[in-house]
Amino acid sequence: MSNETVWDRPEPPAKPSPTPLSRELVVGAAIRLADAGGLDEVSFRKVAAALGAGPMRLYGYVETKDELLDLMVDEVYGEITPPSPSAGWREGLRHVAHGVRAAAKRHEWFVDLVGNRPHQGPNALTHLETTLATVRFExxxxxxxxxxxVMAYVFGAVRGEITELRAERSSGMTEEQWQRASGPYMQRVLATGRFPTLARVVHESSDRDAAERFETGLGYVLDGVAARHSP
Structure with a gap:
């Protein structure tokens, strides 16, 4: 195994083949598998089968599964459009936040791979550079x-949203159906009077969708930044 990173290592020369391969094709197939069934569906064997090739051929393009996951993450970062260079820090960070959320909604596995370690692919570095550059503090x-x-809020909120979507699929119940099913138990618990604030949440809180909750929470974080850094 070479000491070079996957970002340094060139692809092998193209050869005539009934099933041509490239790093781009390998990554695209892996992303489609992950989008359909989660990261457990991503293996060299399954990616090779999706491309109609033998698994050993993939090692010329990607040496390890960790490399493949890094390439997949970087591909998703490439889908997130950067903020306008003329945008102020608040507008720019809001743009990035919604871009990350949209990408994670398209590729739910993305939230499982970000936040644990820095990503050094070209798209990830470009994303980081343009995000940092929109905050023009001295x-x-x-x-x-x-x-x-801001990004801690974004990834935490999106991870919670994705977790809820996964729970709905695994249980077969929407959040509203789950609340109805657990309603009698919660009514008994709240009737004890031990949880008055939770009772207010249940009986008084408004029913907002995930996008509205995300924007509201993001606004609190940005307001906090503005208060801390106001002239």
């Missing part, structure tokens, strides 16, 4: 803190 540590806080 102190670079403040830039890092602000972007870190």
């Amino acid at each position: 102190d670079i540590d403040q830039v890092l803190d602000v972007v870190g806080a």
Whole structure:
């Protein structure tokens, strides 16, 4: 195995074949498998089968599954459009936040692979550069803190949203159906008077969709940044 990263290592020369391969084809097939069935569906054997090739041929393009996952993540980062260079920090970070959420909704497995370690692919680095560059504070540590806080909210909120979608699929019940099924138990618990604030949530809170909740929470985070860094 070479010491070069997958980003450094060139693809093998193209050869005439009834089933041509490229790194792009390998990554695309892996993403389609993950989109359809989650990361458990991604293996060299299944990717090769989807491409009509033998598994050993893939090793010329990708040496390990970790490399393949890194390539998949980088491909998704490439789908997130950068903020306008003229955007202010608030507009720019809101654009990035919604772009990440949209990408994660298209590729639910994305949230399972981000946030654990830095990604060094060209698309991930471009995403990070343009995100940092939209926050034009003089102190670079403040830039890092602000972007870190916003992205921590974004990935946490999106991860929760994806978890709810997965729960609906595994249980066969929507959130509303689950609430109805657990309603009698919750009514008994709340009737004890031990949880008055939870009772207010159940009886008084408005029914907002996930997109509205995401935008509201994002607004709180951005308002906090504005209050901390106002002239």
